[in-house]
Amino acid sequence: MGRAPCCDKANVKRGPWSLEEDAKLKEYIDKYGTGGNWIALPQKAGLKRCGKSCRLRWLNYLRPNIKHGEFSDDEDKIICSLFASIGSRWSIIAAQLPGRTDNDIKNYWNTNLKKKLKGIIPQSQRNTQPSTFSSIFQTSSSSSPLSFKGCINSCYNTNGSLKGTESISFSSSLLSCNSSASTNSLLHQTQESLLGHMENYQVKDNLLMFGNEASCSSSDGSCNNQIRLGKVADYECGRGTEIEEMGMQNYIYNGAEETQKLILSNGGSLSGWTEKQNGLWGDNPLDYGLEEIKQLISTTSCNNFLFDENKTGERALYY
DNA sequence: AATTGTCGCAACCGCGGTTCT
DNA sequence: TAGAACCGCGGTTGCGACAAT
Secondary structure, eight states: OOOOOOOOGGGGGSOOHHHHHHHHHHHHHHHHHHTTTTTHHHHHTOOOOHHHHHHHHHIISSSTOOOOOOHHHHHHHHHHHHHHHOOSSSHHHHHHHTTTOOHHHHHHIIIIHHHHOOOOOOGGGTTTTOSSSEEEEEEEEEEESOOOEEEEEOOOOOTTTOOSSSSEEEEESOOOOHHHHHHHHHHHHHHHHHHHOOTTTEEEETEEEEEEEOOOOOSSSTTTTEEEOOOOOOOOOOEEEEEETTTEEEOOOOOOOOEEEEESSSSOTTTOOOOSGGGGSSGGGGGGGGGHHHHHTTTTTOOEEEEEETTTTTTOOOO
8 A cells, every 4th residue: 555645635724825824834844844745744833734735835935045026137038048948847947046936937937028028019910011020830739749839931012922932940849750750740730730820821732822822923833922831751860960851951950858840941942041050059048149039939829929020031940 | 986807926736757655 | 566645847727916997
């Protein structure tokens, strides 16, 4: 048999902690420490609380040197940088910010930082935006281990048609190497994602289409308002690994998190795709510039679009 | 002044890995 | 070695405070 149950759930108090409870818990831990056993602690301390609740209260509120209140710009930057690098691993992020708790940072992120960093223009301007913008989307599926993010950068003329060469890029931290199944799944989800979130696009027969089909007018039959969604059937892990697929040339970056890039193109050459030495491509998350972080941050928000009038051309997004 | 809506944060829930009997 | 509890984590919820109408 295993251990005895940690607490009688019917007889433990829940909800906000009173000053008296705080004092009891603090006094007990100051005197005896946690003893490495949170479950036994409340009884010893004379508290009618679950051990789990005591632990949370202590770690997030009562323990010494906890910082409350405003986050500094430096803290903002560190949070953003680390989030861009490792995602929502709040405990790790908190470890880099003395006095801050994971819960604190998580709340701060969800309620302040995301909004602070996002330059979201009103919905009413989306479809009439005449200049360059980037559209960010993310999708995830509970039925699949894949969770990926990506962006489409598009230049639109004032009439809403697409202009210039466009590119689309995706990244997935969970995509396994040389797995065509994963790749297919990714592409499938990509299409669903596009269909679900990109109101200005449609996917038909593996073609991501901008505007309407009638706008296809090239003399050679090719359409500059279409992007072919193909699969990168085979690729290698490793930073700087060069791949070629459908006439494009790009790099796959394999960082500490096994992050890899799957990049799809409209079939033409993708000039401008190079391995960056700094910024987003950097190894050290703290090397990220704030503007770049903003872009990264935006990718973590489901179903939201970020419009950036100052950026043109291709850009990869990853985390 | 009363009502409704929004925001921020503390606390809870559930899951996965670890530890213990 | 199996099974149950413990621990820590990230996601979500509930509620009080404040703002807008």
